[in-house]
Amino acid sequence: EARVMTSLPETRPIVIAHRGASGERPEHTLLSYDLAIDQGADFIEPDLVSTKDGVLVARHENNITDTTDVADHAEFADRKTTKTIDGRQETGWFTEDFTLAELRTLRARERLPQLRPGNTAYDGQAAIPTFAEVIALAQRRSAELGRVIGVYPETKHPGYFASIGLPLEPALLAALREAGWDSAEAPVFIQSFEVANLKALRAETSVRLIQLLAPGGSPPDGGTESYAAMITPEGLAEIATYAFGIGPEKHMILPDWNREPTSLVADAHAAGLRVHPWTFRAENMFLPQPLRGPGISPDGAMEREIARYIAIGVDGFFTDYPYRGVQGRASA
Ligand code: G3P
Numbered sequence: 001e002a003r004v005m006t007s008l009p010e011t012r013p014i015v016i017a018h019r020g021a022s023g024e025r026p027e028h029t030l031l032s033y034d035l036a037i038d039q040g041a042d043f044i045e046p047d048l049v050s051t052k053d054g055v056l057v058a059r060h061e062n063n064i065t066d067t068t069d070v071a072d073h074a075e076f077a078d079r080k081t082t083k084t085i086d087g088r089q090e091t092g093w094f095t096e097d098f099t100l101a102e103l104r105t106l107r108a109r110e111r112l113p114q115l116r117p118g119n120t121a122y123d124g125q126a127a128i129p130t131f132a133e134v135i136a137l138a139q140r141r142s143a144e145l146g147r148v149i150g151v152y153p154e155t156k157h158p159g160y161f162a163s164i165g166l167p168l169e170p171a172l173l174a175a176l177r178e179a180g181w182d183s184a185e186a187p188v189f190i191q192s193f194e195v196a197n198l199k200a201l202r203a204e205t206s207v208r209l210i211q212l213l214a215p216g217g218s219p220p221d222g223g224t225e226s227y228a229a230m231i232t233p234e235g236l237a238e239i240a241t242y243a244f245g246i247g248p249e250k251h252m253i254l255p256d257w258n259r260e261p262t263s264l265v266a267d268a269h270a271a272g273l274r275v276h277p278w279t280f281r282a283e284n285m286f287l288p289q290p291l292r293g294p295g296i297s298p299d300g301a302m303e304r305e306i307a308r309y310i311a312i313g314v315d316g317f318f319t320d321y322p323y324r325g326v327q328g329r330a331s332a
């Protein structure tokens with residue numbers, strides 16, 4: 001029975017497929033998630049936004065102009081609009097202005113065609129998946145492969161969605177409940193940058209929560225603290241009251257390849273938090289020249305980078321190239 005899954009063994013760092021195997025397939029498609037599973041990912045990561053009828057779908061943001069063929073659909077021409085989301089003005093087409101049935105008529109496109117020309121071969125082939133479909137894929141492939149593949153959803157703009165009457169949390173928890181994955185033992189992590197969103201989720205569910213952290217500024221919901229304050233020992237102790245771990249941008253752990261790491265991993269562990277940095281990918285390779293360059297990843301370079309982070313002590317990591325994550329972990 002595919003729904004009954006045990007939790008993952010926690011004896012090794014987990015490989016989290018960032019938007020699927022997004023280095024090789026258009027992000028947030030079942031093609032991308034499926035390839036990630038083939039490559040050995042432990043978790044697949046859907047970023048989640050809402051449709052007009054309150055269904056969660058996998059997109060990096062609600063603006064779908066650059067990741068779908070919506071601009072080619074004459075019937076939706078009048079849906080193009082400008083709005084302000086989390087303080088940023090944006091123009092385009094937005095998921096909350098489409099029903100799921102309407103979104104289903106669109107097809108995904110590669111976001112970064114210049115960087116990832118090979119991915120454009122898959123343009124037009126995949127629909128926008130619902131969160132329920134992503135969970136179903138993970139459960140079906142877990143049963144087929146005999147190993148647990150979990151989901152690692154991120155709530156995108158939860159404060160904004162709540163403000164327009166489409167809160168993400170009830171739909172998120174309902175989908176997990178429906179799948180039998182709504183417990184602390186389930187192979188699920190829910191991540192968000194927004195503190196209030198995670199605290200609200202904590203009150204509703206025992207599913208493991210991850211506080212995302214960026215190198216500068218503050219959480220987008222106008223949280224009272226800066227990220228800098230959140231990574232002090234006091235800040236981490238506060239995070240530990242509601243979260244299982246943190247998801248920092250990787251330079252917060254290793255600011256420069258030629259320097260010692262920061263104390264973030266050790267401080268987080270001291271607070272009882274796991275650490276899952278993001279994102280290991282071609283375009284922000286973090287190695288000395290000439291081993292890095294825009295859009296390229298020489299053989300073995302990303303694996304070396306990942307192995308170094310594992311040596312520092314991370315408990316998992318997000319990568320656009322899950323097979324490189326698996327290789328990097330094997331070489332650590
Ligand atoms: O969720 C970790 C990382 O994915 C956060 O950045 O923008 O890729 O969702 P983003």
Ligand code: CA
Binds near residue numbers: 045047154
């Ligand atoms: Ca994400």
